[in-house]
Amino acid sequence: MPDNIKTPPESMHFTLQEITAGVFAAISKAESGAMGNAGIIDLGERVIIFDTFETPTAAEDLRIASEYLTGKPATWVVNSHSHSDHWFGNQVFLQGSIVISSQTAAKLMNEYIGEVEEEKSDPSELVEFLQDQINQLETETDQNIRRVLKSSIARWESYLKSLPNLKLRLPEQLFNKKIVFHGSERCVELIDMGTVHSPGDCILTIPSEDLAFIGDIGFFHQLPFMADCDPQKWVSTLSELKNSNFVVFIPGHGPVGNVKDLETLEEYILILRKLVTDAISSGESVEYVLSNQLPEPFRTWSNGSPRMEVNTKAMFEYLTNTED
Ligand SMILES: [Zn+2]
Structure with missing residues (x-):
């Protein structure tokens, strides 16, 4: 980190990684209130926060870190998608800041309000x-x-x-397709990718530095969560990203990665699709697919995790609904 910048206090929720001067990934720690990863992007005059974790406590550490590192409060807070571990921390950012998400994601985020009220009572x-x-x-x-x-x-x-x-703070500015933020240090693009991992996924790219914060389109070194996804679109989006000029990818879950990590994720989705396609054509069940041994590293990643079952069921549903 540059000499003139103070090192922020260590957080129990995440580890900070400087990707390039003024761009930081906050990688969530395994046993914490963060769950998803986040990002801090200094445009020069203004700061963007990309995702805010699952709890205000973790997000408060992110806010403090961001102000230490950039010397200013965040102007924009982006939520990559509607899953709670990417936006339940929104409330800790200044009321003057603007929370942004895709229109589709915002609609789904709205549905959490009643659910959280019920959990509170x-x-x-x-x-x-x-x-x-x-x-x-x-x-x-x-x-x-x-x-x-x-x-x-x-x-x-x-x-x-x-x-x-917990006070759920919904996005105040919605977008479709793309927004570009111009700053003296860098320009950043926010792109609505459609339904990939979930409806209205958005990614934040920094073309001048060949890097992209891809939210939950990226799960590295672990199985993805596929309950709300479009597997076909996920595979094609991963191919698109692999063939782009970006070389550094900050995922929603797992460590900062590269094209190889996108390939591994793509391979998992394709293996699962093949297993489920075969099961459907021979009249087999979800249990049959789960009894198959996955190749490494997926076998190790699925060990002890409920994700393989969630994903298999989602793939069954997807392929059954798209068959004819
Ligand atoms: Zn997600």
Whole structure:
């Protein structure tokens, strides 16, 4: 980091990585209230925050880090998509800042309002779910399952702790297609990619520095979450990004990566599609697909994680609905 910039206090929620002068990735820690990754982009006169984690506590550390690193408050707060771990921290940013998302994502974010109000007035279901996981951890001996459980327990503990003061702040500015932000240090493009990982996914690109914050279109070193995706569009978007001029990709989950990580993710989606296509044509079930051994690294990544089941069901639904 440049000498004139103070190092922000260490956060228990994320690790900061300077990608290039004035552009930082905040990579979430495994057992924290962050869940998703975030970004800090200094345009020169103004600052953009890309995603705000799942809890205001984690987002508060991001706000502090951003002000340390750039010397100014954020002007724009971008939410890459509607999933809670990318925008539930919005409230910590100054009221004068503007929260931006795609029009499609904003519509879906709106649907969380009632859900969160219900959880606030009666969190017993969440408390019970958390207690089940804590009980399970006490007797679990498989290291992979323990790792997944610990991360989930930390997530729900943080969420429950933040719930009484959680005030969902919805986007104030919506866009379709693309917005360009011009600054003296760099220009940034915000692009609505359509339904890829989820409806209304947007990515933030910095063409002059060959890098892109791709939100949850990127899951690196772990299985993706596919419940709301369009697998076909995801594969074609990954190809598009692979063939672009970008060389550094900051994913929504996992470490900063490159084209190789996009390829691995694409490979997983294609393997899953093949397994499910074969299962459908021979009249087999979700359980049949789950009994197949995946090649590495996917076998290790799926160990102890509920994602393979979620993704298989989503792929079944997608292929059954698009068959004819
Ligand atoms: Zn997501």
